[in-house]
Amino acid sequence: MRVLVFGATGSQQFNVIAEANKKGAEVIAATSTETSFEKLKEAGATPVLGDMSDAASMLAITKGIDAIAFMIPVSLPNPFDGVVFAKNVIDAAKVNGVKKLVWNTSGWLPDQKIGVPTEDLKLDVRDYLVNSGLEYVIIEPTIYMENMMGGFCAPFISNEKKLAYPTPEAMPIGWIASRDVSAFVVEAIYHSDLKADTFQVSGLENLKGNALAEQFSKGAGEEIVYYPQPAKEFEAILAPFVGEAAAAAVASFYDGLQKATAYPPKFNPDMNEVLKKLPVKMTSLEEWARANKAFFVK
Template sequence: MKILVFGATGSQQFNVIGEAKKKGAEVIAATSSGNSFSKLSQAGATPVLANLADADKILEITKGIDAIAFMIPVSLPNPFDGLQYSKNVIDAAKVNGVKKIVWNTSGWLEAQKIGSPVDDIKLDVLAYLKNSGLDYVIIEPTIYMENMMGPFCAPFITNERKLAYPTPEAMPIGWIASRDVSAFVVEAIYNSDLKADAFKISGLENLKGNDLASQFSKGLSEEIVYYPQKPQEFGEILKPFVGEAGASSVAAYYESLQNAIEYPSKFNPNMNEVLKKIPVKMTSLADWAKDNKDYFIK
């Protein structure tokens, strides 16, 4: 099995390399920067330089590929580019006889367009993929545990023993580990029964803020308390990483949650049904925190 991975330099797709290698796959990892070659090679992949905007290059690197693990880049300066980038990959896959595309959508897809370019473009990609004639599986994860390694959260844990996140304490979330999502992607590639399927996935625990801090405390063997971060504070910390417009947009979303009467669902209560079709050993929040203790507690 020869698998081409997009987005492997980031935390959401990096573990696809290791999970695919466990199955004996040959992994090709596309990257737009030669600076990533060493990291990808050390993980066991063969890196190739390719920009998603270059349709000819995408056509070239998909020759001889059996399956593609795909993801739209998260922080595109122009979110609308995501549709053309996806078309370039899907079209190349069709021409070169790729057997399956598994798309990690970086969040649950909306039921309809909501006026947010990042979310709305994904629905256009969904329609294009469905009409492509290719076998596909769509993996829709909730919020990554790795988000807590971000600059808006990790320093608070390290310095103040506070788990800072801009969601209200009362809002439950089924946090999921990146490695688990990668395992779903790889298992979906290898499951020949899955040909036009989509799965909303989450962790097995639906944790409110204080429960999250409690599980984190258990994993770190340290007393951690939940700190519902003000969206404006979160946005200011995020600004140097995603720019002012991006930070403002994300902060506005979390502001809307602060004032919400009903919270959006971030948990799939039917994960046992998903796991019957795609068997993955799930990671608890406490175990994830324990595995990453050295990152948080210096």
């Protein structure tokens, strides 16, 4: 099995390499720059240069590929370029006879367009994939535990013993580890009976802010309290990492949550049914915090 991974240099897809290696796959990792080659080689992948905006480039790197682990780049100056990128990959996969494409959507898809470009474009991509004729599986994860390693959160934990996140304390979330999502992606690739399927996945714990901080504290071995970060503060910290436009778009979503009286679901109560089809050993928040304690506790 030759598996081509997009986004493998980032935390959301990096673990696909190890999970696919466990299955005996030959992993090829697409990257836009040779500076990532060493990291990808050390992880167990063969790096290949690929420009997602270039249809010819996608045709070249998908030749001889059995399955694709796909993700749209998170930070794009023009978010709607993501639709072009996705179409180039999907079209190339069709031409080259790729057996299956598994898409990590980086979040649950909205029911309809909501005026946030980074989210709305995903609905166009979904429709294109569904109508492509390819076998596919769509994995929709909730919020990543790894988000807490971001510059808007980690320094608060390290320096102020506050778990900063721009969601209200009263909003429950089924936080999920990126390794678990990568494991779902790889299981979906290897399950031949899954050909046109979508799974909303979450962690097994539905934690409000204070409960999140409590579980994090158990793993880190230090008392950490929850800090519902104002959307504007979050935006200012995020902008240098993803650009002002992308930061503003994401912050507007969180600002809406902070003003809401009802919250969108970020937890799948039927995860046991998902795990029957995609058997993955799930990671608890406490386990994740313990494993990453050295990153936060200096």
